[in-house]
Amino acid sequence: MPLKAAAHIEAMSAFALANFGGYDQPTLAQNESAFPPSPKAIEAGRDATARSHLYPDPDWTLLRDAIARAYGVERDLILCGAGSMELIACTIAAFAGPGTDVLATDYAYNFAASAAARVGAAYVKAREHGFEVSIDAVLAALTPATRIVFVCNPGNPTGTCIKNTELLRLRAALPGDVLLMIDQAYGEFDDQDPHALFALAGRGDTVVLRSLSKAYGLAGARIGWGLFAPQIAAELRKIQNSNQVSTVSLAMAVAAIEDQAYMRAAVARTSDIRDRFAQGLRTAGYEVPESRTNFVLVRFAEAAAAAAADNALRGAGIVVRGLAGYGLADCLRITIGPQDVMDRALRILTALRGRLCW
Ligand SMILES: Cc1ncc(COP(=O)(O)O)c(C=O)c1O
Incomplete structure (x- = not known):
């Protein structure tokens, strides 16, 4: 056979x-x-190669401290990963599965579809209008099978933005047992104040994801982070390999975040x-x-x-x-x-x- x-x-x-x-x-x-990472990140990465015989810090201590300071977010809500892709995949794996739907939009970042498929969940799309996400269309596409709503803000491949007030309206209208994932890989290019979105993470039904691959020029180092309430983080931690972010990448990320x-x-x-x-x-x-x-x-x-x-x-x-x-x-x-x-x-x-x- x-x-x-x-x-x-x-x-x-x-x-x-x-x-x-x-x-x-x-x-x-x-x-x-278009630009290389901060020279301070390059130097920190170079220094960290000498510590490569040691496993990386599985709690990303220094990186979480740096992110909390730079973004004004609660350190204990932060999880880091090998790119935000890892965090997207782990979140979908933890909260969706066979018989459930991950609801996204026409042009949401395609990797979420792959992450849903690998755990046997269906990937459903709400219509976008003129390359813009319509919150009403997302709400209209909800079904009892919907476990996750995945939105990108700003969007890839459209590049367009959803108003944060619209995302707050979406969260308020979603049932409490539907997890809202807000992928902000390009968040540093959005001039809206992100704190109202960050605050949603504390509710326990919303996660917000960020990446160092874009604004910080660290795509090759593979580092992402996100805000996860403790009960969500506990599930992710069961399936995440916390050694995934290398010692060199962690050092580069800390220096890059400190060089705002x-x-x-x-x-x-x-x-x-x-x-x-x-x-x-x-x-x-x-x-x-x-x-x-x-x-x-x-x-x-x-x-x-x-x-x-x-x-x-x-x-x-x-x-x-x-x-x-x-x-x-x-x-x-x-x-x-x-x-x-x-x-x-x-x-x-x-x-x-x-x-x-x-
Ligand atoms: C919307 C969006 N989310 C997530 C990612 C993945 O980013 P990372 O390199 O942090 O895994 C990308 C990469 O292009 C993206 O466009």
Whole structure:
């Protein structure tokens, strides 16, 4: 008899990362930072390599202290993980399973679908309108099987923002036995005050997730954190491997969080390049929703036009993200990279728009 995986694992597909053709070329396909991490983080990581014979601190003590200070959140609510992906997967595994639904929105971060599939939960989508999450549509899609509502704010791949007041309205309208997950991987790019959302975590029915992969430029170090009430954290701790964040990554993360000025400058520069790139694309005639992230979504007249643009950019060594997997074959997602790369991308897309009459 041939070896068989569990039926729900056989039935799922692997989580698709971007097709960026190798690690040796810069890519605008993965929403990595345009800037390296803080020099203080690099130095701290270098120093920490000498302690690599020791297992990392499974309680992330120094990192939780640093996060609590920098974000004004309660230290005891913080859990850290190997990227927010680990925390997303563990939360979904702990609170969903066969016969239950994880309710997300049309264009929520796809990894949540993969995390639901691996525990045999159904992944259901509420409609978005004009690339924006509609809280009313989320509430209308609730069923007795809904155990988790997963929303991204700001969103990936749309880049758009939900007003925090709308998220508070969502929480107030959800039943108490439905866990609300608010994924804020791009939270540092959102100019709304996050404290009202952070405060939801204390209720015991909401988790808020953050990442150091974007604003802090630490995607390769794999660090995320989130706010979890004690009764939720206790369940996650049963399935989380607390040694997952390496000693080197922990040291880098602490130094990066302590260097808020560097992070804020990187976010400001990225946002500035983004806004000028988006405006240039709109002037050329493309539809580009307002982004509060380190990328933009560009909508073309049709899928063939998006594919032509993808090819033209690839031909010039600029790899961006196709979105057919989200049902958006007429769109591309373009990460904000260094200014000169964005200038080249804008020239190529402007010329393309002029050549073809979409
Ligand atoms: C919305 C969203 N959430 C979570 C993640 C995962 O981030 P991390 O690198 O912290 O695992 C990403 C990565 O692109 C993302 O876009």
